[in-house]
Amino acid sequence: MATKDVKVNDPMVDPITGEGRVLAPGHTFKSVTEKISRIVLTPHTPIGWFAGFLLASSVASLVMIAVTWLFLKGVGIWGITQPVAWGFAIINFVWWIGIGHAGTLISAILLLFKQTWRNSINRFAEAMTIFAVVCAGLFPLIHVGRPWLAYWLFPYPNSMNVWPQFRSPLLWDVFAVSTYATISVVFWYIGMVPDLGTLRDRSKSEFGQYIFGLLALGWRGSSRHWMRYETASLLLAGLATPLVLSVHSVISFDFAVAVLPGWHTTIFPPYFVAGAVYSGFAMVITLAVPIRTFYHLEDMITLRHLDNMAKVMLTTGLIVAYGYGMEVFMAWYSASHWEFFMMWNRMFGPMGWSYWVLISCNIVIPQLMWLRSTRVSPLKMFLLSFVVNTGMWFERFVIVVTSLYRDFLPSSWGTYKATRWDYATFIGTLGLFTTLFLLFVRFLPMIPMSEIRMMLPQAKVNPESEAVHEAGD
């Protein structure tokens, strides 16, 4: 990728390949450990962190207020009604789950493909997954109407002698999302154990040693342990890969198994998964750009990372574009009156504006990523990530609302208008997500130290050269 705009003596560019470096040169095992663990172990929390935390947690309190009011009054405070019985709750659920998927993609699929550049962004992308799943999981729970009975979704022997109905995609969803949440947490925690060991050994405070000591489970870096650990990581990655593909496929079944025009299509699973990865990578960039600036991690989260993530986004964005194209094509090719009307209504009906917001945010504007100057510009990528996530939110809005509000019978047509409680819940989860993320950044190692050490040139074992060296002594 050697192009004219690359400076010849730029230390961040590998002179042999001409590609941007994944890690700045000159790091040692010690400097990597110092730099990453200092963020957690410092007794001086940066003032900016407090400012961010204050802002994020005040926004998060919106969700508390909105949910409390919801529990008191019921789902009638939302804009949902007939025929649009699935409103913001399902849109936000799908949007958040989708955002989580990039974390798993980075931690699992890129690990299997031996993409070592992922190492520095892997941990916080996984954390992002977990927090996104937390926000996502909230919505179906509060949408069921009587959330205190949400455990009825699970099969368990009960005095009513009633069991769930396993032929429903909504129940598949319960298992897909709960498995996804569990495996993500386990994968994330197991990945963190060696680093927690490092923090235990380096912590100066009694309390820190105690807490990190418990969390590290007694990790001591034995090579037998490491080998089992590596096998387990690979297995978890191998399992998380089909899992992440299945989760969004199952979520798309919630729609695709229904007979509603606009939902009943076979292209949904792959195009949902691609969209999920697309929005997830956008969210990784939204988080990575401020973090690398704030904590001065430019030498570990490099422009090469931005460049690579932008390429993944460009690719998945094009897959999504193909999905949109196919939907339009099938509406015409199916020769179904209902499908055709649905598409026309989606584009030019009363809510047609949302379709064009989606097309411009998801397809038109992201084409800027073909330019290298965009891909390696943190500011441009930061702004673009917001555009893409807005677009992806509108994709779910278009799928949910514009398919539902005018279906087969004109007499049952209606409209949809979100209420202030819908907005409060959604904006509140954005605050909740940011709050959780800020806590993670402050109290846990956000870059995997052991994996970064592995990437250093001195990490390689070279018995041959040593033998020669010894003979020359």
Add this chain to the structure above:
Amino acid sequence: MPIQEGTYGLLAEFDTPTELVLAAQAAYAAGYRRMDCYTPYPVEEAAEAIGFHRNNVSLVCLIGGILGCCAMFGMETWVSVWGYPLNIAGRPYYSWPAFVVPAYEWTILFAGLSAAFGMLAMNGLPTLYHPLFNAANFRNGASSDKFFLCIEAHDPKFSLTESREFLARHRPLSVVEVEY
């Protein structure tokens, strides 16, 4: 666990992974078996050097996955056919294609949990105490930038003086005796 006293082993500290691997290979060649390397990141060659070639994590994972799949598929079949049969639009009670999805998810769930917790169990973790942490240089370096080889006292070939001499020949930064 009986209270153990005396020497746990001899701990040699190295600066680079290569020195560690060479020392471990030599120790294995000299007949030592009860020993372990400690590194701040996975060093495959070190495990090879001490004769640790395969582990059973994959097997545990496979068994877990099969169990999860059977458990969920069995439960779905029992619930839908015997436990609480429901007529949903005339579809058969035993609608196995629909049962595949939750069974698939539980395969992954059980396999993943088995791999993670099986790995921890086989590693003997969590553990609250280990004699190696009595060595100050181990606490300082093993999890950040130093490489260790520990020959354990219950190795038949272990001798405090000879093993110390043996380790000293491989240019370690230090050799310390670790107490229980």
